[in-house]
Amino acid sequence: MSLRKPVFLGVTTISAAVAVLALGGPGTARAAAPDLSATFARSSVWTSGYSGGYTITNRGDAAAAGWTVEFDLPAGSAVTGSWSSVRTQAGPHYRFTNAGFNGTVTPGGTANFGFTVTGTGLPVACTVDGVPCDGGGQVTTTPVPPTTTTPTTTTTTTTPPPTGDVVDVSTAAQLQAALADAAPGQAIRLAAGTYHGSFVTTKAGTAAKPIRLSGPANAVLINDGPSGDAPDCPVPTAGWDSGYGLWLFGAPYWTLSGFTVQESKKGIVADNSPHTTIDGVTVHHIDEEAVHFRRSSADSVLKNSTITYTGLVQPGYGEGVYLGSANSNWGCHGNSGGVDRGDRIQVLDNHIGPFVAAEPIDVKEGTFDGVIRGNTFDGRGITGENSADSWIDVKGIGYTIEGNTGTFAPPGVFANGYENHNTSTSPSFDNGCGNVWRGNKSDLGGVGEYAIRISSVSKCAARPNVVYASNTVTNARSGLTNIPVTP
Known part of the structure; x- marks a missing residue:
């Protein structure tokens, strides 16, 4: 992974009024209409480019059913993702x-999209639904000169931050x-900014006093590692940087919320850290998997979060969410009778994809009784490497998979919406059995065969998988x- 130097992050605000008004004579009521604005901001800048995006806000009194944002980039700059x-x-x-998931913008609501740019030129001649973003005047196509930013030198300190119930931090x-x-009951609050470094904790909270790490979406954690000699199995080791964006190791009862993790080997890894809650985070542009609950990090929750662009270096290992470990890795991660028992993990109401290179969710063997509900899967960019060709691959036991919405469109490799597999392990479990699919909506884009493909009925005779009639599918080959x- 290339190293990127942090520089001052400029913000350009572009307001766009899209007001579709029905004006009549005296006594004629104005028809309700959406009124959209679009605000551009760069989230990360490096010497040869930047990443950024638009926030679209509906200031009107009717929902917008969709949106289109257009702009030009000056010569020498191009969108690359x-x-x-x-x-x-x-x-x-x-x-x-x-x-598919962010077209409707209700009054007072927002939608977001993002992109990366090679070059330093900023968007110009912006329009929303064909109307100038600034709300007036003619659209100009004259490119503005590229902005030049000067790297800033940040003086770091080795002085520990203040102690107490609330700890505010602003440097790596x-x-x-x-x-x-960190101590039980403490709240660590991130200021906006980019934090480059290795971020790991081995401190435990408690059920009564969890530890909280929170920040705004523009508080960005980046790990430019890995470096040093890695141990045989990943544990925090002096002189070795794992490359993980944020690593909880033996640190149960943490709540992570609001901030962003990007441009790291792995995103967020919870090892032997049960009762971890991840709420409203953004993880993107990750070399391997985005979020991994590992080493029996049971009873954890991932919710209201967004994951895109994983597997940038190893596509076959670029899962969005990874629950447990493959049995071939239990020698390192099997800390519960030789098994990685990531049981009862809930994955709720997240947006996963596009360009998640492996499965948006991979449920490994030896894990039990999780819930995957209310998520939106955008399958564009699934690579098919290492058998990654579905939204969810379930090798676990007793999972409830319900109320999810999945779509697929090129580019990518796609076989089925949801798959299960019956992996043999020792000790023996009914891997891939006893799972339930209910109320899921699937659009297979004319490419996928089945919305839900069950690999074997006979291997799960004692604990059958159940597919309810409340599931629906469109554009399936089979x-x-x-x-x-089941009715």
């Missing part, structure tokens, strides 16, 4: 329309010290499922 949108291009002109050194000294449907 994007997420949460559908992108088309004609020369220097870019057009972004809503993805302060965050590292806060994680090392149909809803390959087993009888």
Whole structure:
């Protein structure tokens, strides 16, 4: 992974009023209409480019059913990747329309999309639904000169941050010290900014006094590692940087909320850290997997979060969410009778994809009784490497998978919406059995065979998998499922 130097993050605000008004004569009521604004901001800047995006806000009194943002980039700059949108291009002109999950913008609501740019030029001639973003005047196509930013030198301190119930941090050194000294009941609050470094904690909270780490979405954790000699099995080791964006090791009862993790080997890893709650985080542009609950990090929750662009270096290991460990790795991660028992983990109401290179969710053997509910899966960019060709691969036991919405469109490799597999392990479990699918909506894009494909009925005779008729599918080559449907 290339190293990127942090520089001052400029913000450009572009307001766009899209007011569709029905004006009549005296006594004629104005028809309700959406009124959209679009605000551009860069979230990360390096010497050869930046990442950023638009926040679209509806200031009107009717919902917008979709949106289109267009702009030009000056010569020498080009969009090289994007997420949460559908992108088309004609020369220097870019057009972004809503993805399937963020087209409806209710009054007072927002939608977001993002992109990366090679070069330093900022968007110009912006329009929303064909109207100038600034709300007036003609659209100009004259490119503005690229902005030049000067790297800033940040003086770090080795002084630990203040102790107490609330610890506010604004530098990487302060965050590292806060994680090392965390105590039950403490709240660590990140200021906006980019934090480069290795961020790991081995401190435990309690059920009555969890430890909280929170920050705004523009508080960004980046680990430019890994470096040093790695141990045989990953444990925090002096002189070795794992490359993980944030690592909880033997640290139960943590709540992580609001901030962003990007440009790291792995995103957030919870090892032997049960009762971890991850709420409203953003994880993107990760070399391998985005969020991994490992070493029996049971009873944990991932909710209201967004994951895109994983597997940038190892596509076959670029899962969005990884529950447990493959049995071939139990020698390192099997700390519960030789098994990685990541049981009763809940994955709720997240947006996962596009360009998650492996499965958006991979449920490993030896894990029990999780819940996967209310998530939106955008399958664009699934690579098919290492058998990654579905939204969810379930090798666990007794999972409830319900109320999710999945779509697929090229590019990518896609076989089925949801799959299960019956992996043999020692000790023996009914891996891939006893799972329930209910109320899921699947659009297979004319590519996938089944919405839900069950690999074997006979291997799960004692604990059958159940597919309810409340599941629906469109654009499937074969149909809803390959087993009888339960009413």
